[in-house]
Amino acid sequence: MEPRRQASGTASSHLSYDTKPGAVVLSADITGGLVGPEAVVNKVVVTRIYGDGKVVFVDPRAEDREICEGKLSEAAITRLFEVLDMNGFWGLEPSYTSPGPAELPSSVIVASRYGQPARRVSCHGGALSAPPSFLACFEWLVYPALQPAGVVRYQRHPMSRMELKVGWYYGLEYQKKLGTPLDWIWVDAARSSRWQDPGELLVQGSSEWYLETGYLEPPLSGAHLVRIGRSRSLGPATVAVQFDTNEIVLDEFGDLVGATRKLCPKHDAKLALVASKDGEDLYDMKLASHDGPGLRLVLFPQPTLPYRAARLLTLNQHGAVERVIELHGVADLAR
Numbered sequence: 187m188e189p190r191r192q193a194s195g196t197a198s199s200h201l202s203y204d205t206k207p208g209a210v211v212l213s214a215d216i217t218g219g220l221v222g223p224e225a226v227v228n229k230v231v232v233t234r235i236y237g238d239g240k241v242v243f244v245d246p247r248a249e250d251r252e253i254c255e256g257k258l259s260e261a262a263i264t265r266l267f268e269v270l271d272m273n274g275f276w277g278l279e280p281s282y283t284s285p286g287p288a289e290l291p292s293s294v295i296v297a298s299r300y301g302q303p304a305r306r307v308s309c310h311g312g313a314l315s316a317p318p319s320f321l322a323c324f325e326w327l328v329y330p331a332l333q334p335a336g337v338v339r340y341q342r343h344p345m346s347r348m349e350l351k352v353g354w355y356y357g358l359e360y361q362k363k364l365g366t367p368l369d370w371i372w373v374d375a376a377r378s379s380r381w382q383d384p385g386e387l388l389v390q391g392s393s394e395w396y397l398e399t400g401y402l403e404p405p406l407s408g409a410h411l412v413r414i415g416r417s418r419s420l421g422p423a424t425v426a427v428q429f430d431t432n433e434i435v436l437d438e439f440g441d442l443v444g445a446t447r448k449l450c451p452k453h454d455a456k457l458a459l460v461a462s463k464d465g466e467d468l469y470d471m472k473l474a475s476h477d478g479p480g481l482r483l484v485l486f487p488q489p490t491l492p493y494r495a496a497r498l499l500t501l502n503q504h505g506a507v508e509r510v511i512e513l514h515g516v517a518d519l520a521r
Contacts, residue, residue: 202299202300203237203263203267203298203299203300204237204298204300205237205238205260206237206238207236207237207238207240207374208236208237208238208374208432208433209236209237209238209298209433210234210235210236210237210296210298211235211236211237211263211297211298212233212234212235212263212266212267212295212296212297212298212327213231213232213233213234213235213294213295213296213327214232214233214293214294214295214324214327214328215231215232215233215293215294216232216291216292216293216294216312217291217292217294217308218289218290218291218292219289219290219291219292220289225250226368227365227366227367227368228250228342228364228365228366229250230244230250230253230362231244232244232246232328233327233328233329233332235258235263235266235327237263239257239258239259239260239263240255240256240257241255241256241257241258241332241334242254242255242359242360243255243256243328243329243332243334244329245329245330246328246329250342251341251342252339252340252341252342253339253340253342253360253361253362254329254334254337254338254339254340254360255337255338255340255358255359255360256334256335256336256337256338257334257335257336258334258335259335266326266327267297267299269322269323269326270295270297270323273319273320273322273323274319275295275297275305275307275319275320275323276305278307278317278319278320279307280306280307280308280439281307281308281309281310282307282308282309282310282315282316282317282320283310283311283315284309284310284311284314284315285314286310286311286314290310290311290312290314291311291312292308292309292310292311292312293308293309293312293316293320293324294306294307294308294309295307295320295323295324295327306439307320338360340360340361342362342363342364343363343364344363344364344365345363345364345365345366349363350365350367353382353383354380354381354382354383355380355381356378356379356380357372357379357380357381358372358379359372359374359379361381362381363381366381367383369383369384370382370383370384371384384413395415395416395515396413396414396415396515397413397414397415397495397496397513397514397515398411398412398413398414398513398514399411399412399413399498399511399512399513399514400512400514402511405431406429406478406479406500406509406511407429407476407477407478407479408429408431409429409430409431409450410430410431410432411430411432412427412428412429412430412498412511412513413427413428413430414426414427414428414455414483414496414498414513423456423457423458424454424455424456424457425454425455425457425471425483426452426453426454426455427452427453427454427455427471427473427476428450428451428452428453429450429453430450431450432450453473453474453475453476454473454474455471455472455473455476455481456471456472457469457470457471457483458470458472460482465486466484466485466486467484467485467486468482468483468484469482469483469484469485470482471483478500479500479501479502479508479509480500480501480502480505481498481499481500481501482498482499482501482507483496483497483498483499484496484497484498484499495512495513495514495515496512496513497510497511497512497513498510498511498512498513499511
C-alpha cells in the first residue's frame, strides 16, 4: 500500500538533482523538543538521501539505537521529487507554527534541486501545524514507506575514552557510535573512512592554538572554509593550514543544510615576521603547494594562548592587501 498523497500541483516528468557522491538531495528529520542531553548527542537525522543513491536512515521503532544504510535507484529518487512536486512542496511556506507548547519537536524536510538553493520547510508540532501535503511528502521520505535496497544495519555502541582522546575512530557514515560529539564529522576516505573531530583534521596531537574562518563567499582558492593552527609537534615558525573545499548547501536563509564530507589535506606553512604595530604581529605565509594569492597572517599576541582572533590577508600581484578575512577561535564560533 502506497503512502497517502495529496495532489496539489502538476507533476514534472523529471526533476534534476546533483548526482555526485556526498551531495545530499533530500532529507527528512524531527528536530528540537524537550529532550535530555544524551538524546541530543545521539540524535541521528531520520533520512538523508544522496545524489548517488546512498541513503542513511533510522527505523523509528529502533529510535537512535540503530542506524541503517541502503541504496535508491535514480528512478526512485526521481519519483520522490515528483511526489514533492505533485504535493506542492516548492510552494509551501518555510515554516508553520502550532498553538501547542514551544517544547514540541518540529518536522523538517530539505530538498535540493540541481543549481538551485535548498528548500527547507519546518512544521512545529508536526501534524499540529503541517499542511496535509507536507505530511504526505514526509511520509514518503521516511521508513517504512521508504524502502531502500540492500539495507545494512548498525547496532550502535558507545565510543571509548581512547577514541575520544585521540579525536577519531574508523567507521562508515552509518556506523556513528553513541556518545560521538556533536561537532564531529564523517570523513569519506574509502576503507579509511572515519568519524573525526574537525580540529584533528588540521592539527594532530597537542594543539597550542586553532583558528578558522566563517563561511567564505567568494571562496578562497576554492575553499569556503580555511583553518589555521599550530601544535607542539611543529617548529616555532610553522603552522598547519587547511583549505576546506567541501561543497556546502545553504537554504534561502543562509543556514547550512548540507555539505560533502571529503578529506582535505593540511599543508605546512612557514611564518616570517614582517612587521609589528600596536601589539599586532604581521607574518608572511609561505606554502609550497599553494598556487593561489599571496597570504599573510596578523596575530594579536596575548598573555596566554590560545589565540582567540586573527586576520588572514590575501595579496594581489603587486603585494597590496586585496582581501581581509577574520579568523576566530573555535570556542568563540561555538557560542
